[in-house]
Amino acid sequence: MTQPPTVPAEPVALVELSALLDAQRAINGRVHRTPVMGSTFLSDRAGARVVLKLELFQKTGSFKPRGVLNTLRQLSPDEKERGVISLSAGNHAQALAWGATATGIRSTIVMPATAPRSKIDATRGYGGDVVLTDGDLLGTCLTLQRERALTLVHPFDDPRVIAGQGTVGLEIMQDWPEVDVVVAPIGGGGLISGVSMAVKAFKPSVRVIGVESSGAPGMHDSVAAGHVITLDTVDCIIDGLRVKRVGETTFEVVRQFVDEIVTLPDEQIFQAMLWIMSHAKLVVEGAAASPVGALLQGLVKAPRGSKVVCILSGGNVNLDQLKGLRWN
Numbered sequence: 001m002t003q004p005p006t007v008p009a010e011p012v013a014l015v016e017l018s019a020l021l022d023a024q025r026a027i028n029g030r031v032h033r034t035p036v037m038g039s040t041f042l043s044d045r046a047g048a049r050v051v052l053k054l055e056l057f058q059k060t061g062s063f064k065p066r067g068v069l070n071t072l073r074q075l076s077p078d079e080k081e082r083g084v085i086s087l088s089a090g091n092h093a094q095a096l097a098w099g100a101t102a103t104g105i106r107s108t109i110v111m112p113a114t115a116p117r118s119k120i121d122a123t124r125g126y127g128g129d130v131v132l133t134d135g136d137l138l139g140t141c142l143t144l145q146r147e148r149a150l151t152l153v154h155p156f157d158d159p160r161v162i163a164g165q166g167t168v169g170l171e172i173m174q175d176w177p178e179v180d181v182v183v184a185p186i187g188g189g190g191l192i193s194g195v196s197m198a199v200k201a202f203k204p205s206v207r208v209i210g211v212e213s214s215g216a217p218g219m220h221d222s223v224a225a226g227h228v229i230t231l232d233t234v235d236c237i238i239d240g241l242r243v244k245r246v247g248e249t250t251f252e253v254v255r256q257f258v259d260e261i262v263t264l265p266d267e268q269i270f271q272a273m274l275w276i277m278s279h280a281k282l283v284v285e286g287a288a289a290s291p292v293g294a295l296l297q298g299l300v301k302a303p304r305g306s307k308v309v310c311i312l313s314g315g316n317v318n319l320d321q322l323k324g325l326r327w328n
Contacts, residue, residue, distance in 0.1 A: 014159070014162075014193075014197070014249065014252055014253050014256070015159050015162050015163050015166065015193075015194070015197055015253070017197075017198075017201045019159070019163040020163050020166040020167065020169075020170060020194065020197065020198050020201070021170070022163070023066070023070040023160075023163040023164045023166065023167055024167045024170050026069070026070060026073055027065075027066055027069045027070055027164065027167065030065075030069055031058060031059055031065050031066055031069065032057060032058055032059060033171060034053065034054045034055050034057050034058055034168075034171070035054050035057070036051045036052065036053050036054065036172070036175055036176060036309070037051065037052045037054060037280070038050070038051050038052075039051070039052055039279065039280055041279040041280070042279070042280070042292065042295065042296075042310075045295070045296060046295050046296075046300070046302060046308065047302070047304045047305075048181075048302040048303070048304065048305065048306045048307065048308045049305070049306070049307045049308065050295065050308045050309075050310060051176060051179075051307070051308070051309050051310075052280065052282075052292075052309075052310050052312050053168065053171075053172060053309055053310070053311045053312060054282070054312055055168065055288070055311060055312055055313050055314060056282065056283070056284050056285075056288060056312050056313075056314055056315030057315070058314070059095075059098065060091070060094040060095045060098050060122075060126070060316075061091070061094070061314055061315050061316040062091040062094070062095065062285075062288075062313060062314030062315070062316060063165060063168055063191055063311075063313050063314065064091045064092050064094070064095035064096075064155075064314075065095040065098060065099055066164040066165055066167050066168065067095075067156075067158075067160070067161035067162070067163075067164030067165045067190060067194075068092070068095045068096050068098075068099040068100075068153065068161070068164070069099050069164060070160050070161070070163055070164030070167075071153050071158060071160040071161050071164065072084070072099055072100065072103055072105060072153070073103075074160055075105075075151060079151040080103075080104075080105050080151075082148075082149050082150055082151060083100075083105060083106035083107065083108065083148070083150050083151070084096065084100055084105055084106070084107050084108070084150060084151045084152070084153045085107070085108040085109070085110070085141060085144060085145050085148070085150040085151070085152055085153070086107075086108075086109055086110070086141065086152065086153045086154065086155055087109070087110045087111070087137040087138060087140075087141040087155065088109055088110075088111060088155050089111065089112055089115050089119070089239035089240070089242065090111070090115055090116060090119030090120075090123075090239050090240070090316060091119070091240060091314055091316060092109075092155035092156075093109040093111055093115075093119065093120075093123040093128060093130070094119060094122050094123050094126055094128075094316070096109060096128065096153055097109060097123045097124075097126035097127050097128025098126040098127070100127070100128070101126055101127030101128075106129070107127065107128045107129065108128070108129045108130075108131060108144060108148070108150060109123055109128045109129070109130055109131070110131045110132075110133060110137055110140045110141040110144065111123065111130055111131070111132055111133075111137075112132070112133065112134075112137060113132045113133060113134045114134075115132075115239065116239065116316075116318040118316070118318065119239075119316060119318075120132070122316070131144065154247075155188060155190065156187070156188030156189055156190030156191075156193075156246075156247050156250055157188065157189075157190070157246075157247025157248060157249050157250055158190075158249070159249060161190050162190055162193045162194045162197075162249065162250065162253065163194060164194070165190050165191045165193070165194035165195065166193075166194025166195060166197055166198040167194070167198070168191065168194065168195050168198075168311060169182070169194060169195035169196070169197070169198025169199045170198045172195070172198075172199060172309055173198065173199055173202045173203065176307070176309065177202070177203065178307055179199070179203070179206060179307050179308070179309050180205075180206060180207065180302070180303075180306040180307045180308065181206065181207045181208075181209065181300065181302050181306060181307070181308040181309070182195060182196075182199055182206060182207070182208050182209070182308075182309045182311070183208075183209045183210075183211060183291035183294060183295065183300055183308065183309065183310045183311065184196075184208070184209075184210055184211070184291060184311045184313070185210070185211050185212075185240065185241065185287045185288065185290045185291060185311070185313055186210040186211060186212045186219045186241070186246075186254075186261065187240050187241050187242075187243045187287060188243050188246050188247050188250060189219055189246045189247055189250025189251065189253070189254055190247070190250055191311070191313060192208065192210045192250075192254060192258060193249070193250045193253035193254060193257070195208065195311065196208040196253065196254070196257035196258050197253060197257055200257055207259045207260070208257060208258045208259050209258070209259060209260045209261070209262060209291075209294070209300055210254065210258050210260070210261040210262070211261075211262055211263070211264070211290040211291050211293070211294045211299075212241060212261060212262075212263045212290075213234075213236040213238055213241040213242070213263065213264070213265070213266055213269065213290070214263040214264055214265045215234055215235030215236035215265065215266060216231065216234040216235070216236035216241055216242055216243060216244070217231075217261075217263045218230075218231050218234075218243050218244060218245060218246045219246045219250075219251065219254055219261055220261040220263055222246055222251050223251070223254060223255055223261060227251075228245065228246060228247075228248055228251045229245070230244055230245040231244045231245070236266055237266060238266055238269060238285075238286035238287055238290075239286075239287075239318070240285060240286060240287025240288070240313070240314065241269075241286065241287050241290065262294050262299040262300065264290070264293055264294060264297055264299060266286070268293050268296075268297055269286050269289055269290050269293045270286065270289075271293065271296075272289040272290065272292045272293030272296055273285075273286060273289040273317075275289075275292065275296060276289055276292055276312070282312065282315075283315055283317055284312050284314070284315050284317070285313075285314050285315060285316050285317045285318070286318075287313055287314065288311075288312040288313040288314045288315065289312070291310035291311060291312070292310050292312075295308070295310060
């Protein structure tokens with residue numbers, strides 16, 4: 001395995017490189033080092049050499065345990081004793097329940113009543129106390145946090161979470177340091193924040209491109225406005241991308257380290273899911289398919305012959321969303 005340069009570029013501004021490397025050492029052996037896989041079909045389609053980073057093979061089915069474990073290990077004994085709480089539509093919920101149970105910590109997760117039943121059941125199966133609500137997720141979470149004196153583990157807007165997610169970027173640079181472009185989905189921004197700082201710390205010339213649903217362009221519109229905005233409505237049914245307000249910290253990281261944000265409608269993302277199933281023989285969820293969708297739609301401008309990594313962030317598929325779809 002090829003290793004990155006031993007002397008990287010200037011340390012990152014918002015989460016220090018040392019925190020990213022420390023996170024990687026801390027979670028090593030507790031999460032999978034996920035593989036990368038080339039795709040001839042996608043490479044031919046894009047005119048670039050495309051590699052897929054397979055976080056769908058991560059524990060609990062997504063990249064989320066990286067940030068969870070890195071955060072839980074830094075809690076004080078009192079915080080661990082009182083238990084943790086968070087809010088999530090699915091993947092962070094599963095990761096927190098799994099990580100907390102594995103380390104002997106009680107977890108409570110507030111989830112929307114409309115969350116996929118499979119993700120609710122999985123969260124409970126991992127040992128989490130699930131609270132379903134038809135109301136405001138954050139408001140419900142903060143109320144329970146105060147009432148039960150719990151410790152909040154934010155799904156994305158926490159430097160410890162960001163550092164943990166950044167280990168995906170470190171692995172990319174260690175396994176394929178010649179990469180030119182990294183494409184990642186954006187929900188709240190935790191994954192792309194950590195990844196962008198990690199890859200640019202070692203190779204500043206790497207272009208980092210984020211992908212959002214055009215029905216929930218919270219980060220895209222926030223960067224355009226110069227400050228974090230709250231979307232009035234979202235027209236997106238993909239839970240990993242369905243975010244009305246991105247994080248304050250993740251916004252600052254993206255503004256500084258992400259080169260471009262593109263958007264595409266849910267329908268094209270679902271078509272990308274089917275394309276990946278058909279051509280790569282992988283089952284990925286909507287958010288994970290969005291980087292490939294952006295590539296298939298020509299939204300990622302990669303010079304011919306360049307080397308591109310698409311991060312397939314998870315594989316917890318809501319199969320009901322695929323009914324009636326066909327790959328053309």
